[in-house]
Every structure is written in C-alpha cells, then in structure tokens.
Amino acid sequence: MTTYNIDITLSTTKKEKPQADKLQFGKTFTDHMFIMDYALGHGWHDARIIPYQSLSLDPASMIFHYGQSVFEGLKAYLTEKDQVLLFRPDQNFKRFNISNDRLCIPHLDEDFALEALKQLIQIDREWIPTAAGTSLYIRPFIISTEPYLGVAPSTNYQFIIILSPVGSYYKEGLAPIKISVESEYVRAVAGGTGTAKTGGNYASSLKAQQQSGDKGYSQVLWLDGVNRKYIEEVGSMNIFFKIDGEVVTPMVNGSILEGITRKSILQLLRYWDIPVSERLISIDEIKQAYADGKLEEAFGTGTAAVIAPVGELFWNDEKMTINNGQTGPVSQKLYDTLTGIQTGTLEDPFGWVVEVPSEVESLLHSNVITR
Structure with a gap:
C-alpha cells in the first residue's frame, strides 16, 4: 500500500x-x-x-x-x-x-x-x-x-x-416539483460528454432551464438529441416513472449520466421485488400512460435532492398532473429508506x-x- x-x-x-x-x-x-x-x-x-x-x-x-x-x-x-x-x-x-x-x-x-x-x-x-x-x-x-x-x-x-x-x-423539500419537457434544445448525444460530469454539460442546459423557470417550472426534462422523443434525464437528476405497477427509467445509453443515487434506487427496488426496468421510454408513451390513467408516479434521483417527486409534467402546451400532485408511496418509501441508510437510522444491508x-x-x- x-x-x-x-x-x-x-x-x-x-x-x-x-x-x-x-x-x-x-x-x-x-x-x-x-x-x-x-x-x-x-x-x-x-x-x-x-x-x-x-x-x-x-x-x-x-x-x-x-x-x-x-x-x-x-x-x-x-x-x-x-x-x-x-x-x-x-x-x-x-x-x-x-x-x-x-x-x-x-x-x-x-x-x-x-x-x-x-x-x-x-x-x-x-x-x-x-x-x-x-x-x-x-x-x-x-x-x-x-x-x-x-x-x-x-x-x-x-x-x-x-x-x-x-x-x-x-x-419545496420533498414536496412534488413541476418539470417542463424540453423540445427545442439538446443537452447531449451518444459519443459526446453526457456520461461525464463536466461543467460544459451544465452550462449548455442553462438556457432551457432559465426559460423553464420563467414559466414556473423547477427543472427541465431532456429528450434525446437524435429522435427528439426519448426521455433522457432531468437537468440535475435521473428520472423514474411508475407505470401500471412497474417502475421504469431510461437505460444508460452513452448520453446520460449514470447516477449513483439512480444505481442505488434500482438496487432497492429489486431488493423489494418491485418490478423495474431500464429501457427506452418515449415522451409519447408517458403521455399515453397518463391518458390511460396508468402513470402513477414520477420522481427524480440525485445526490443533491436524493428523491424529488414530480407532481406535474408540461409538454406541448399540456399539463400532466401526476398522482394529484402528491408524493407517491414508492417515492416516499425510497426517500425514507435511502435517507435512513445515509443518516444511520436504518440498517444498511x-x-x-x-x-x-x-x-x-x-x-x-x-x-x-x-x-
């Protein structure tokens, strides 16, 4: 040594x-x-x-x-x-x-x-x-x-x-935040620096973030830079959705940051036997799930916020209110468990x-x- x-x-x-x-x-x-x-x-x-x-x-x-x-x-x-x-x-x-x-x-x-x-x-x-x-x-x-x-x-x-x-x-603390889906600007593409935690990625996100903030939204949800339809990540977080009982999150594809909180959430969900998958998720799928009453929860994950429930998505001039704008049970359980492990009040298995x-x-x- x-x-x-x-x-x-x-x-x-x-x-x-x-x-x-x-x-x-x-x-x-x-x-x-x-x-x-x-x-x-x-x-x-x-x-x-x-x-x-x-x-x-x-x-x-x-x-x-x-x-x-x-x-x-x-x-x-x-x-x-x-x-x-x-x-x-x-x-x-x-x-x-x-x-x-x-x-x-x-x-x-x-x-x-x-x-x-x-x-x-x-x-x-x-x-x-x-x-x-x-x-x-x-x-x-x-x-x-x-x-x-x-x-x-x-x-x-x-x-x-x-x-x-x-x-x-x-x-807002753990209270659900409102997020705007970005359709004009692009954060990163596969082969770029999206998988690296470098300042330029965040600088290039500021314009969309500023415009979103002016409309009353806390963060921007980025779509992929090629097809402009697949969900990638929020400005400072990875994103998860609970659709008809299953938790889904965008797969690591060479353009999003592989979050450590994200990795921990996936491990916790599997530990609890909650169905979870990493895959391509289009914004159209989310809109359809919302229309069908199957979009049950959405939440962001990251070191800074830990868990940030999403109470509203705004896309194409339409608002999608998720779980009546309230924190969902999976989001709450994840937050309580993760912060409990982090602060030593819960066992760390x-x-x-x-x-x-x-x-x-x-x-x-x-x-x-x-x-």
Whole structure:
C-alpha cells in the first residue's frame, strides 16, 4: 500500500456558521479546502489542506478558454450516535476517473482521494449540520491550469475539494416539483460528454432551464438529441416513472449520466421485488400512460435532492398532473429508506455507508501547522 504525505495548515480565523433553518444549497463554505497539483512528468503532488481561500490563476489558464474540467457531488451525514457517514464515496471517485478519461485529465488514485476527503471532513467536522434534511455537501473537482491558448489537453491541473453545509436542494423539500419537457434544445448525444460530469454539460442546459423557470417550472426534462422523443434525464437528476405497477427509467445509453443515487434506487427496488426496468421510454408513451390513467408516479434521483417527486409534467402546451400532485408511496418509501441508510437510522444491508473515523491512519502522513 502506498503512503502519501499531506500538509495541513489550520485556520485560526473561524467563520460564523449559519443557522440550520437559514441554510441554502451551495451558498456557505467551511473553513478549509483540499488542493493537489498535477504537472506533466511529475504527476499528482503537493497534497495539502489549507484555509478556504480564493484561487490565483493565470488569465491564459486553459480552464477559462476550453472548459477542461470535471466534478463530483456527494454528502456527509452526522448520525444520532455522532458518527460521520459517507454514502458510496468509492462510486463517486470511480465515476470521477471515468469523467477524467473522457476529458483527457490524468487519473487520480481513488483510495488516496477518499482518504484525503476523510481528513478534510475530520478537520471541518463541526460544520456538519444536524437538523433533519440537512447534510454536508462535498464538491471534488479538477480544473486545467496550464497558461496556453492552443487547443490541446492541459499539462497542468489542480484537484480541489470544498465543503458546504446544505439544506434541501429544492425549496419545496420533498414536496412534488413541476418539470417542463424540453423540445427545442439538446443537452447531449451518444459519443459526446453526457456520461461525464463536466461543467460544459451544465452550462449548455442553462438556457432551457432559465426559460423553464420563467414559466414556473423547477427543472427541465431532456429528450434525446437524435429522435427528439426519448426521455433522457432531468437537468440535475435521473428520472423514474411508475407505470401500471412497474417502475421504469431510461437505460444508460452513452448520453446520460449514470447516477449513483439512480444505481442505488434500482438496487432497492429489486431488493423489494418491485418490478423495474431500464429501457427506452418515449415522451409519447408517458403521455399515453397518463391518458390511460396508468402513470402513477414520477420522481427524480440525485445526490443533491436524493428523491424529488414530480407532481406535474408540461409538454406541448399540456399539463400532466401526476398522482394529484402528491408524493407517491414508492417515492416516499425510497426517500425514507435511502435517507435512513445515509443518516444511520436504518440498517444498511448493502454496505453502502462508509464511516469517517476520528483519525485517518491508513494512507496519510500529515504535517500540521496553524496560521
């Protein structure tokens, strides 16, 4: 097993922590951050935890011009027994490297990345909120930093982790949201970057998202970019439908993100013997199921929202009200079970949760200073 060195500089100036009922998603950040550098020929090096601060980058840094970046999102939870739990973090760092590969970014040592994250969480442990529905959101990301205007993979990168105490992603909480089906714009196609978690995918979705928001809808449901009829995913979530007793979700087809929450939901449904399938689903099929009274539930899944019931779909100037605009029983059971496992109040039969110990000893040698 390889041993890594990590330098830690502790902040002597502590930020004021927001009250739990004032938490917004992604607005507040903890006292410290993790950074590691990459240089061609030298590899990943200079791992460090430092006080949270601004970055200083050359204006010619390639991230500003060609968008070579990837990111992940996961959460830490504080249990009633004062344990800190992570939910399937190995899957996040595995997917991180899949995204790295697609964006020509050097791979990370996944074991080290996880241990470095644990160290950072230990230092900022007091930032983990304890109120129901809150958590510590974790954002690992890589940016290209070489100052060069040629179109080519960068030779320099920074891997950074920041932490943010958060409440619900949607202001509605678990209350059903309204979604508009997008017919004009396209998010991704097979062979593109839809399967990578890269910033450009989200930037290209903003126009449709803005227009949808102006009409009172929380999110956009994307259709495929070739036929313009097959359902793919919501802007920040995968999507599921319960039709005549069966739960269906779009299959992974090379243009949608393979969500970790999605994967967990599929496993839970099969564990409960609820009929579930991954396949092509057209918007016409959904409309017909609605007309026939067979569209029983719809919900989105993702790290930020966990489960987001869908109470209304808007397509072709028609509104489809699902389950009378109420949270369905399968959506509720999935939310209760998944959050229960994540927060340690329910048994984890799958080995999904990973505890952050009081000290990290396995992979890190740390040099701690205070300033």
